[in-house]
Amino acid sequence: MPPVDPSTPAPVSALVGIAAYTELAGFGLLAARSVDAPDLATRQSLALGAERALSRQQALVGLVAPGAGVPAAAALMGPFEGALVEFDTRTRTDDWAEGVLKGVVGHGVAQDFCRTLAAGVGGQHGKRLREVLEVAGAGPAARDGADAEALSVLVRLASADDVLASRLALWGRRVVGEALNLVTALLEQHAELESLTAASAAALGHDAADGSVRSWLVARLTAEHTRRMDRLGLAA
Amino acid sequence: MPPVDPSTPAPVSALVGIAAYTELAGFGLLAARSVDAPDLATRQSLALGAERALSRQQALVGLVAPGAGVPAAAALMGPFEGALVEFDTRTRTDDWAEGVLKGVVGHGVAQDFCRTLAAGVGGQHGKRLREVLEVAGAGPAARDGADAEALSVLVRLASADDVLASRLALWGRRVVGEALNLVTALLEQHAELESLTAASAAALGHDAADGSVRSWLVARLTAEHTRRMDRLGLAA
Numbered sequence: 001m002p003p004v005d006p007s008t009p010a011p012v013s014a015l016v017g018i019a020a021y022t023e024l025a026g027f028g029l030l031a032a033r034s035v036d037a038p039d040l041a042t043r044q045s046l047a048l049g050a051e052r053a054l055s056r057q058q059a060l061v062g063l064v065a066p067g068a069g070v071p072a073a074a075a076l077m078g079p080f081e082g083a084l085v086e087f088d089t090r091t092r093t094d095d096w097a098e099g100v101l102k103g104v105v106g107h108g109v110a111q112d113f114c115r116t117l118a119a120g121v122g123g124q125h126g127k128r129l130r131e132v133l134e135v136a137g138a139g140p141a142a143r144d145g146a147d148a149e150a151l152s153v154l155v156r157l158a159s160a161d162d163v164l165a166s167r168l169a170l171w172g173r174r175v176v177g178e179a180l181n182l183v184t185a186l187l188e189q190h191a192e193l194e195s196l197t198a199a200s201a202a203a204l205g206h207d208a209a210d211g212s213v214r215s216w217l218v219a220r221l222t223a224e225h226t227r228r229m230d231r232l233g234l235a236a
Numbered sequence: 237m238p239p240v241d242p243s244t245p246a247p248v249s250a251l252v253g254i255a256a257y258t259e260l261a262g263f264g265l266l267a268a269r270s271v272d273a274p275d276l277a278t279r280q281s282l283a284l285g286a287e288r289a290l291s292r293q294q295a296l297v298g299l300v301a302p303g304a305g306v307p308a309a310a311a312l313m314g315p316f317e318g319a320l321v322e323f324d325t326r327t328r329t330d331d332w333a334e335g336v337l338k339g340v341v342g343h344g345v346a347q348d349f350c351r352t353l354a355a356g357v358g359g360q361h362g363k364r365l366r367e368v369l370e371v372a373g374a375g376p377a378a379r380d381g382a383d384a385e386a387l388s389v390l391v392r393l394a395s396a397d398d399v400l401a402s403r404l405a406l407w408g409r410r411v412v413g414e415a416l417n418l419v420t421a422l423l424e425q426h427a428e429l430e431s432l433t434a435a436s437a438a439a440l441g442h443d444a445a446d447g448s449v450r451s452w453l454v455a456r457l458t459a460e461h462t463r464r465m466d467r468l469g470l471a472a
Contacts, residue, residue, distance in 0.1 A: 027283055031267035040317055041310040047263055047290055048306070054287050070284070074277040081276050 001060035003072035008064045012125045014192035015117050016064050017076040023057035025084050031105035045149035053146035059132045063196055064087050078212045087182045091175050097157055104147050105172055109179040112224040120199030147202045152230050169235040239308035244300045248361045250428035251353050252296050253312040258346035259293035260344050261320050262382055281385035289382035295368045323418045327411050333393055334407050345415040348460040357434030390468050395464055405470040412461045415418035418452050423450055
């Protein structure tokens with residue numbers, strides 16, 4: 001058996017690839033902030049979040065390469081290797097709370113992006129992809145999945161410190177700006193993702209005039225980001 | 237239900253605590269070297285290893301605090317908070333391969349230490365602890381568990397580059413020295429671990445004269461380390 005099922009349509013491989021890649025990046029961001037967390041409970045919580053990001057990545061890869069392991073994951077993510085380097089460089093920070101928020105915002109935009117594009121995938125592939133992407137995790141903050149603990153850490157910090165809350169609000173705007181630039185760049189560089197965006201817009205009832213599909217996607221991701229910042233008690 | 241089962245004997249709580257703490261540290265070391273890995277397959281492999289270290293930690297905590305989550309884990313690890321700071325500072329490196337080897341050696345010594353002490357725990361607690369500690373993971377390199385991928389990365393690098401292999405051999409000696417110093421310090425600071433060491437020596441047939449139990453343990457851990465370096469093709 002080849003690592004990736006050859007019957008997988010190219011747009012599905014591309015969506016699984018970028019989704020898997022951003023989950024791996026989410027794993028790394030959460031794990032890194034676990035390593036330098038201020039207390040043991042936070043360290044443990046963020047490690048468990050990182051583990052859930054990787055579990056979801058495994059579930060995504062498993063959709064198109066059942067049981068195939070590292071080579072299949074690497075093959076699917078390969079076209080996106082390095083895609084996050086510029087985002088990462090432009091949002092580098094030595095501040096721990098800013099690092100956690102970077103993960104929440106970046107990973108959040110990535111997940112909303114993948115969920116939106118999954119709406120453009122038909123048939124069984126689309127159904128299974130949406131199942132994995134929608135079920136973010138167990139527990140009360142299910143929709144937040146891997147980031148549930150990071151979110152509650154940030155809520156606790158921001159609600160206790162107005163100055164920090166203002167700084168984080170500002171930082172969140174910078175991170176989301178870079179994340180949305182990255183989304184636009186991905187669509188420019190990967191025709192499969194661009195075509196899925198158009199299919200998704202149609203499936204979700206957006207009456208797209210020429211050239212407006214990207215703006216529709218960015219507006220949609222911005223709205224989700226605003227809701228996320230609201231839940232954090234931060235001004236988007 | 238209190239987070240940790242109150243019928244747990246103090247030495248068992250201590251052993252679970254230090255084992256859980258070193259698995260969390262192992263998670264962090266593997267995850268950090270995943271984040272800056274030189275290629276996607278290595279990045280993915282080390283992330284999966286980190287995930288397995290955390291799974292084992294969860295299994296350990298579950299032995300004495302079933303289903304209790306983060307507060308129980310933090311309570312068990314609490315007495316050991318900061319125990320690895322000096323080891324970590326004294327083995328800091330900017331070299332990626334040295335960082336991977338640090339994880340393999342440090343995590344390896346920690347696992348051998350915990351396995352040895354588990355031999356000193358009687359009854360059902362001992363049996364269940366040994367089950368979790370011995371079954372390191374699935375696959376051909378089962379005994380290496382979370383570090384299987386890190387080991388194969390190092391074997392590949394060292395076998396292709398004699399200069400690197402010499403440097404890593406030297407580095408491994410430095411890391412194991414610091415790890416064994418840490419083990420000695422832990423026994424000095426935690427009477428439960430010291431008493432388990434004596435019980436383990438007796439259970440494993442070591443005829444201990446006064447004061448020789450620590451030397452026995454260090455000799456045993458050194459021998460395991462030598463075997464590990466042999467498997468890597470490095471001089472211990």
